[in-house]
Amino acid sequence: MLFEQSHLDSIARALADEGLTGSEIGHLLRICKMGDFDPVSPGMNITKWKRLQIAFVGKQNATQERRAILQFIREAMAPANHLSNPGRHEAMRYRLNQALLLAGLQCTEEGKVETAEAATTLSQAENRARSMRAGLERRNVHPEVLRFCAAEWLVDDYFHAVQEAVKSVMDRLRKSTGLTTDGGELVSFVLGGETPMLAINPRQTKSQRDEQKGFVNLLTGAVGMFRNPTAHEARIHWPMSQQDAEDIMSMVSLFHRRLDGATMPPRV
Template sequence: MAKTLHPMWPPANVEAVCRVLASTDRPGLSGSEISKLLAMRGVADVNPTANKRDRLWAALMTKQQANQASNCIIRFINDAMAPGRFVHDSARFAALKDALNEPLALMALRVNDQGEVARATGASTLDEVAKLAGRLRTELNRRGIHPEIVKYCEEEILRKSLFHAVFEATKGVAERLRQMSKSNLDGSKLVDFCFSTKNPPPVVRINNFITETEISEHTGFANLLRGVFGTFRNPPAHTPRAAAGWTISEPDALDLFAMLSFMHRRLDGATV
């Protein structure tokens, strides 16, 4: 029986898939995992000294070009996503699956729950990709959300738990302030300790803190922190969600993540 040859994938789509599989952070494949998976299917490692993404892209593109078919890429994904590889790390499987389904949606494909590339509803725009992928992380990536956000609520995002993702992301800002200031305080007391103008210069300042405008901006930023902590952190921390009826919609959660991202970017350039 003749083997079905699947159409070649555009180089940009292959690159997007490789960017996911070979990402430097979790849940990307390690260099040794890539070596093992390429060897399993007899795919030549044509550029072994390159970084993981370029190395994988070169290997799969070379094989696809030689075969004039994308079968080698599909097989690589199937091997990489074999459920048996994730028995003790189901969160990593979910993260890779969701991330792969974004570029695959542009080719009317997806990774199913069995870890295999399968047919799916296609997408032609990034908006459609986000809708089909159906996950919060997609929109966060599109908005360029600060990596500190995901650092503190990755598991909650994977579980699509908006309530807990918002709670953990807000806690993440407080934790960063504690690390910067070496303080053990929390909430408004932490903000007061870091940004108080009573004994200048403040412990943490987001600008030169010289002109009236700079001092006003500094004070406003501190008030913004207090407001976010009071609105999004304290209610979930002190009252069970069901008892308080505390809910948040996805649009509101995304807006909050954008606000927290702004805060982290200002802290990136802050002086301690």
């Protein structure tokens, strides 16, 4: 099965526009044994994405298969190549998945390319995004949650948007404390214990201390249920309706709102 021209264009744009440098492109093309138009040659003035698109089209036409292009994607999206800039990896991956999902593929967090249920059109995802955003706005959810209702997050499914929203709480805890751990360990270290790093209330009464413990348990449960499964499985199919997704997003909104008022108790 070959990629369509529109797929190759979109894949090249996703990889080039979202972060690959010219030297990285040249290195990866050599690894994948693809021809390369040197952009600094006399008379040559092509953009990074066009350089990739020419290489992809040339290789697919010559071999009549897409194996080398898939290898290029795997090499480009290997997490080890993005340790210094994790944000670039995510931006590239979700831009890339807009193109890949239309071809019945997707790129995982591990940089693997796997089969997926093909999205028909991006306009369908955009309609879902508008509908979900409207539902969440009626609930007055936290602005951080609304960021996860764009079409690119919903091309895959509602579960994916929920997973990323839960991850946003983890990211917030790391930024607030400077820690680098993740999941339940991070939640317990930041919000648990006799003197938590972050407290959602003054913790002066038993009820307030119980509320803090309950918040830890609730957030830990959400992480275990909606963040961990897709982080550790190659592919998971969770049927999730828009109503279910909105309910969970509302819960994530609660997490963010309580963290809005969190303070750092003095540590002895």
